Amino acid sequence: MDTTRIVLAARPHGEPTRDDFRTETVTLPDPQAGEALLQTVFLSLDPYMRGRMNDAKSYAAPVELGQTMVGATVSRVLEAPGGEFAPGDLVLGYGGWQTHSVEPVAGLRKLDPELAPPSTALGVLGMPGLTAYTGLLTIGQPKPGETVVVAAATGPVGATVGQIAKLKGARVVGIAGGPEKVAYLEELGFDAAIDHRAPDFVEQLTAATPDGIDVYFENVGGAVWDAVIPRLNTYARVPVCGQVATYNDTELPDGPDRVGWLMRQILQRSLTVRGFIQTEFADQTPQFLQDMGAWVRDGEVRYREHVVEGLDNAFDAFLGMLSGRNFGKTVVQVSEL
Numbered sequence: 492m493d494t495t496r497i498v499l500a501a502r503p504h505g506e507p508t509r510d511d512f513r514t515e516t517v518t519l520p521d522p523q524a525g526e527a528l529l530q531t532v533f534l535s536l537d538p539y540m541r542g543r544m545n546d547a548k549s550y551a552a553p554v555e556l557g558q559t560m561v562g563a564t565v566s567r568v569l570e571a572p573g574g575e576f577a578p579g580d581l582v583l584g585y586g587g588w589q590t591h592s593v594e595p596v597a598g599l600r601k602l603d604p605e606l607a608p609p610s611t612a613l614g615v616l617g618m619p620g621l622t623a624y625t626g627l628l629t630i631g632q633p634k635p636g637e638t639v640v641v642a643a644a645t646g647p648v649g650a651t652v653g654q655i656a657k658l659k660g661a662r663v664v665g666i667a668g669g670p671e672k673v674a675y676l677e678e679l680g681f682d683a684a685i686d687h688r689a690p691d692f693v694e695q696l697t698a699a700t701p702d703g704i705d706v707y708f709e710n711v712g713g714a715v716w717d718a719v720i721p722r723l724n725t726y727a728r729v730p731v732c733g734q735v736a737t738y739n740d741t742e743l744p745d746g747p748d749r750v751g752w753l754m755r756q757i758l759q760r761s762l763t764v765r766g767f768i769q770t771e772f773a774d775q776t777p778q779f780l781q782d783m784g785a786w787v788r789d790g791e792v793r794y795r796e797h798v799v800e801g802l803d804n805a806f807d808a809f810l811g812m813l814s815g816r817n818f819g820k821t822v823v824q825v826s827e828l
């Protein structure tokens with residue numbers, strides 16, 4: 492079986508360009524016992540992939556030059572010689588940016604399309620949903636009446652964070668790019684929604700958080716984080732989940748070194764600033780699937796997907812997702828469901 496795949500051709504400096512990727516078609520080895528031959532249906536595009544393109548020490552190994560770009564996938568089983576899966580089964584795997592893959596069956600989870608649309612296994616009922624659930628509830632610990640702020644708030648992590656915080660009785664302020672996204676947050680029931688590109692963003696944030704901020708779920712960094720710091724209350728919690736505003740940066744920002752100033756804020760207001768990678772909370776997955784499955788089924792947590800047709804469009808969709816041209820969880824539909 493042939494696969495058409497997108498490999499990392501060069502390490503980007505700043506924003507990735509098309510030349511950093513190469514598309515090629517190769518023949519896959521036949522699947523052996525303990526493996527399955529899969530056809531990709533949906534490919535997830537996520538911000539962490541930008542980090543994997545760098546040759547830098549991180550929590551996960553970089554993609555090597557010439558290697559297929561990594562990524563979670565919903566795939567259809569074509570062959571599984573060991574009999575663990577039947578042809579036609581849909582599975583969650585990690586096939587990467589390609590049309591077909593051979594993967595160890597141990598890493599695959601069978602999906603039930605009757606329970607939820609299969610693509611949700613890449614979003615609200617998958618890694619981004621688990622990130623939101625564990626980061627908010629384990630680190631953020633919002634209490635009824637507290638103010639929770641989250642940016643990238645229409646994305647799969649941010650939208651889920653905001654809706655869980657509402658379910659826990661918090662007052663929720665969402666930050667997103669552009670009036671359409673702001674309107675969507677109001678539709679989702681956020682108490683206030685702000686456009687981070689508005690010229691008076693800082694004033695709007697101040698007005699929307701009259702009692703300060705108790706939980707800031709950090710998804711973006713950059714100017715939003717700068718605006719949030721002065722609003723944080725004593726004992727505020729900051730789950731540091733992502734810094735997408737800076738993923739293409741190649742240098743530190745201009746200006747004076749403010750690390751000492753930031754440490755004083757942490758000290759003087761007894762802030763909890765705690766980074767995390769969702770894999771450390773993997774043991775919460777069963778509880779997450781139970782809670783989130785029920786919330787999604789009952790319409791208490793809603794989700795939105797940004798579906799892009801065809802592997803050829805993965806590059807544009809990836810860049811678009813990093814800069815906010817997506818509206819919801821970005822997935823590439825690689826073949827028919």
Ligand SMILES: NC(=O)c1ccc[n+]([C@@H]2O[C@H](COP(=O)([O-])OP(=O)(O)OC[C@H]3O[C@@H](n4cnc5c(N)ncnc54)[C@H](OP(=O)(O)O)[C@@H]3O)[C@@H](O)[C@H]2O)c1
Pocket residue numbers: 537538539618619622642643644645646647648649666667668669672687710711713715731732733734735736767768769770812813814815816817819820821
């Ligand atoms: N720690 C973990 O284990 C973990 C796991 C999953 C995700 N994450 C992180 O969580 C964050 C959200 O991920 P996601 O998958 O839900 O992404 P996403 O929201 O689908 O996409 C990223 C969004 O970031 C926003 N953004 C980009 N540049 C920005 C800037 N300069 N200022 C403000 N917002 C900006 C854009 O939304 P707007 O148009 O609204 O600006 C863009 O749509 C990312 O930082 C990601 O790396 C961490």
